Amino acid sequence: xxxxxxxxxxxxxxxxxxxxxxxxxxxxxxxxxxxxxxxxxxxxxxxxxxxxxxxxxxxxxxxxxxxxxxxxxxxxxxxxxxxxxxxxxxxxxxxxxxxxxxxxxxxxxxxxxxxxxxxxxxxxxxxxxxxxxxxxxxxxxxxxxxxxxxxxxxxxxxxxxxxxxxxxxxxxxxxxxxxxxxxxxxxxxxxxxxxxxxxxxxxxxxx
Numbered sequence: 068x069x070x071x072x073x074x075x076x077x078x079x080x081x082x083x084x085x086x087x088x089x090x091x092x093x094x095x096x097x098x099x100x101x102x103x104x105x106x107x108x109x110x111x112x113x114x115x116x117x118x119x120x121x122x123x124x125x126x127x128x129x130x131x132x133x134x135x136x137x138x139x140x141x142x143x144x145x146x147x148x149x150x151x152x153x154x155x156x157x158x159x160x161x162x163x164x165x166x167x168x169x170x171x172x173x174x175x176x177x178x179x180x181x182x183x184x185x186x187x188x189x190x191x192x193x194x195x196x197x198x199x200x201x202x203x204x205x206x207x208x209x210x211x212x213x214x215x216x217x218x219x220x221x222x223x224x225x226x227x228x229x230x231x232x233x234x235x236x237x238x239x240x241x242x243x244x245x246x247x248x249x250x251x252x253x254x255x256x257x258x259x260x261x262x263x264x265x266x267x268x269x270x271x272x273x274x
Contacts, residue, residue, distance in 0.1 A: 091135040095156050105162035107132055108139050112169055133180065141178040144211055150174065177209050203229055 085099035094101040111119060121129050139162070143151040153174040157163055163170070185197040206229040213223055 089130040089134060091131060091138050092156060094131075103161050104128070104132060105135060105139070105157060105160040106165075108136060108162050109165050109169060111136065112172065130182075137178045137180055139173055140176055142174055142176055177212060179205055179209075181205065206230055 082098055082100045085094050085097075085101070088094060088099065091101075093099070121132065123129050138153060138156050141153075143153075145151055151174065154163075157173075181198075181201050183198065183201075185201060186194040188194040188197060206226065210226075210230060212218060213226055218226065
């Protein structure tokens with residue numbers, strides 16, 4: 068739900084702090100305090116290589132930064148099949164001062180985002196299953212690509228095989244095929260984000 072601050076209604080407009088929030092869109096839609104770091108988009112485009120590694124301590128805003136980048140770059144459709152404009156999420160932000168060439172990249176490509184936080188499980192098998200769920204979820208989210216001419220017939224068949232796994236995720240009966248994973252990863256203009264790595268829990272067995 069979008070929360071607006073309208074002075075005409077009387078009273079003081081006070082923004083809330085987004086404690087515990089990690090989704091950039093929620094900061095904008097709920098009118099939360101947000102330290103403008105949108106120029107990171109420009110840095111990624113102008114200075115980035117094939118792989119960019121953000122090394123910051125925990126709770127330093129890495130997940131929020133990736134969410135902001137995803138919001139900017141991602142091609143998205145609404146339920147009626149219309150392209151969703153991303154400009155409202157960046158209205159008044161510094162990135163809107165960028166050259167038109169950079170802004171033309173807004174909302175143009177699929178974004179593959181995999182979070183490895185869920186892989187923090189008691190054993191390797193359950194960690195693998197949770198990562199599998201993340202991958203299947205991304206296939207489902209990008210199912211509109213099945214109508215794209217960018218994918219070959221064989222790639223679409225692999226795509227469908229993963230969508231078939233959506234209804235079976237809770238049963239954990241299907242295995243991830245490295246060949247299938249490459250279908251999305253190989254999409255020519257896709258942007259790929261990975262959020263964090265699973266941590267090995269330490270257990271005190273000294274008694």
